[in-house]
Amino acid sequence: MSPILFAILTVAVTAACTFATRLVPFVLFGTRDKPPAIVRYLGEVLPPAVMAILIIYCLKDVDFSSANSILPQVISAAVVVLLHLWKRNNLLSIGAGTVCYMLLVQFVFI
Amino acid sequence: MSFAFRRTVPVLFGYLFLGTAFGLMLQSAGYNFIWAIFISMFVYTGSGQFALVGLLSGGAGLFTTAVMQLSINSRHMFYGLSFIEKFKRMGKLYPYMIFSLTDETYSLLCSTAVPGNADEKKVFFLIALFDQIYWIAGSALGALIGQLIPFNSSGVEFAMTALFIVIFVEQWIAAKNHMPAIVGAVCGIICFLIFDPSNFILPALVTTVAVLTMYRQLSFKRKGAAK
Structure with missing residues (x-):
């Protein structure tokens, strides 16, 4: 095909x-x-x-033997949950969580 | 018209953002903005389109695609239940109203009280249509940005995870009984560990439905015994 x-x-x-x-x-x-x-x-x-x-x-591509792979997911997921419980604003929770994850994988956990 | 537009403003921002994230992902998977527009016109679903990018780049089989998409969108089966009578009265627009019933449009339609002087059918249709236009515009924008302004978009796929988490938190807060969410999580984790991670969704769903059906029978019996 x-x-x-x-x-x-x-x-x-x-x-x-x-x-x-x-x-x-x-x-x-x-x-x-x-x-x-x-x-x-x-x-x-x-x-x-x-x-x-x-x-x-969503965790299917995470390498569970590598902290560099797990930590950005855990931290960003926590950001989304906490921010959402606090503000209840879908866009804010998704936006901040995604930006947080992008910064973590691009600059912190390389 | 302006009433319908004002109702959709929150979705305008949400869809532009999520649509852009989708467009960026699709572009980095090698499909340009024409694909983005085409997909957002004919598929039109947030979570399913994010998963679609993975299926396209992973070269999944069509059967896997069907199972994945049916299960991701299974929640939509229950949205329509609230609108059967209303949509039926919309004549020619009936198929489009069914097609365009996304999470966001559903929640807007549920919470919209049409003022007495306005035509409810028209307001409903415009809300649905505006939402889809925002979604298509966002997807095209994301794909174009990805193409024209080269920047590192790695990690943007987390928007899908974040979307699912937000829906889950909302459902958790609204639920009287947290058992279904816990059953889903436990069956999900067990199947994730047993099966290949890219194929665990179907077994996880089947076991979840089985366990929840048994749980319902048991709680009926307990209620019966209490009498």
Whole structure:
């Protein structure tokens, strides 16, 4: 497969899957009054569980034998959590955490 | 129109920033601003597009891509539940409203009380449309900056981690019961250690759903026994 075709197909699959997840409730429950209890239960409990898994996914490129690889992640993650608990401002927490991480990997833990 | 615009100002800043981070990442993975615009027009999701950069540069298979994207976006399945009736009344705009239901647009639509003299359908549509325009503009800007002004953007990928952490903290604060988050974290860590780190998401999700379903049965039984 040529690289461009591969990239287009990957984007197309991503677009289709993203739209599909948004479409599901409208297709399944568009005609009923209320979704079944188990679906409503999973709808309530899954999002935080998925987010926890996604945060772990972000660690996939961390080299756990190297402090230079672990420390910037831990420090910047702590910055994001603390700043967010303090100010509750999404943009500020994400922006400051990202800048902190960039400075750490570019200048401190090289 | 100006009411809809004022509602979207917080998202304007957020999307310009996150979109720029996405554009920068995509550019450094070797895809220019045309790709950025194209992806933000047709995919349109924050976390999924960040993951997409990794999938593109890592040369992941299409099946892996599908599993990853379905699981990352699984939370969107539950956003629509609140808007089934409202979106249905929007006629031709119905498909676009479903397509554009991102985390941010969802939270704006949930919290928007349309003033009596305004057309709710129009306000909803404009909010959704403005948000996507900000996102496309941010992505294009990021990719162009990366191309025109050579600077060291290494580490910008942490924006994705930070985004997930912020959503998680918000969910943690809003949750009455922290069990689901803990179950997800524990299953995630165990599967991360057992499986290949780039393929652990599906097993982690399956075990999480299984454990949470069992947990629900158990708490029902306990309630039944208490009676």
